[in-house]
Amino acid sequence: MxxxxxxxxxxxxxxxxxxxxEAEIRRVQARYMFLCDTPLPEYGVKSDAERIDLIMSxxxxxxxxxxxxxxxxxxxGRLEGAAAIRRHFEKFWGEKKVPExxxxxHYLTSEQIQVDGDNxxxxxxxxxxxxxxxxxxxxxxxxxxxxxxxQQDGRWLITRTRTENVFVAPLKEGWATxxxxxxxxxxx
Numbered sequence: 607m608x609x610x611x612x613x614x615x616x617x618x619x620x621x622x623x624x625x626x627x628e629a630e631i632r633r634v635q636a637r638y639m640f641l642c643d644t645p646l647p648e649y650g651v652k653s654d655a656e657r658i659d660l661i662m663s664x665x666x667x668x669x670x671x672x673x674x675x676x677x678x679x680x681x682x683g684r685l686e687g688a689a690a691i692r693r694h695f696e697k698f699w700g701e702k703k704v705p706e707x708x709x710x711x712h713y714l715t716s717e718q719i720q721v722d723g724d725n726x727x728x729x730x731x732x733x734x735x736x737x738x739x740x741x742x743x744x745x746x747x748x749x750x751x752x753x754x755x756x757q758q759d760g761r762w763l764i765t766r767t768r769t770e771n772v773f774v775a776p777l778k779e780g781w782a783t784x785x786x787x788x789x790x791x792x793x794x
Contacts, residue, residue, distance in 0.1 A: 624721050627721045627726060627756070627762065628719045628721055628726075630761075630762045631719050631721070631726050631728055631754050631762050632717070632719065632728075634664055634754065634762050634763070634764060635714065635728060635730065635750075635752065635764075636714065637664060638661060638664050638764065638767075639712035639714060639732065640712075641657060641660050641661045641664075642661070642710070642712060643710060643711050643712060643789075644707050644708070644709060644710040644711075645708075645709070645786060645787060645788050645789050646789065647789040647791050647792060648660065648789075648792060649789070649790065649791070649792035649793045649794070650792075654699035654700060655700075657699060658692060658695045658696060658699060661695060662688060662691070662692055662695075664763060664764050665688055665691060665763060665764045665765075666688070666755060666757070666763040666764065666765045667687065667688045668686075668687060668688075668765070669687070669688060669691060669763070669764055669765050669766060669767070670684065670685065670686050670765070670766045670767070670768075671684075671685045671690075671691045671694060671766075671767045672684040672685065672766075672767070672768050672769070673769050673770070673771075674768055674769070674770050675770040675771055676771070677771035677774070678748075678769060678770055678771045682694075682769070704739075705738040705739040705740035705742065706738065706739040707736065707737075707738060707739075708737045708738060708739055708785070708787070709735065709736065709737040709782070709785045710734055710735070710736050710737075711734055711735060712732050712733075712734045713732060713733045713734065714730045714731075714732050715730065715731050715732070715733070716729070716730060716731040717729070717730050718730075723756075724755060724756040725753070725754070725755050725756075726753070726754045726755075726762070727751065727752065727753050727754070728750070728751075728752050728753075728754065729749070729750060729751050729752075730749075730750045730752075731747065731748070731749055731750070731772065732747065732748055732750060733745065733746070733747045734746050734747075735777070735782065737782060737785065741779040741780075742776070742779065743776070743777035743778075743779065743781060743782070744774055744775060744776050744777055745773075745774070745775045745777055746771075746773070746774050746775075747771075747772040747773050747774075748769045748770060748771055748772055749769070749770045749772055750767070750768065750769055751766075751768045751770075752764060752766055752767050752768060753765045753766035753768075
């Protein structure tokens with residue numbers, strides 16, 4: 607039987623750390639998307655301000671949020687720092703929109719996460735249907751190229767959200783017939 611050396615043990619610890627880091631980054635990214643869904647599935651959140659606080663708890667203070675490419679460059683631009691990112695979300699949820707957004711769900715796929723010590727990047731493709739109160743709907747898809755950093759307390763936070771449009775497709779009215787006005791999924 608082979609004896610486990612200190613070097614073998616260190617290599618195993620490094621592999622476990624990398625796998626745990628990938629899992630935490632996956633959870634952070636999925637949590638961000640979950641908190642951006644409409645209706646918000648997080649039970650007990652009573653206001654958009656509280657939703658925004660939860661989203662911002664996933665971001666580093668010096669984070670960047672940007673839309674890039676032909677379609678998103680002009681629509682989103684580049685936001686630097688947590689205060690600017692918060693203002694972006696306050697505009698999205700803080701102002702009553704007409705038509706009202708009734709449903710927006712984020713589906714993540716094609717995941718690739720690369721961890722390098724206390725820094726990481728992740729790429730995803732996401733697709734999301736949007737349904738509005740006037741009966742209009744669309745399907746939107748984007749590529750994400752995000753960055754993350756492990757903080758001194760061990761938490762992974764988002765340091766960059768970069769999104770690029772893949773397509774926006776109008777959907778026929780009535781394509782989705784049954785959807786909730788509120789989520790009770792996480793209700794105790």
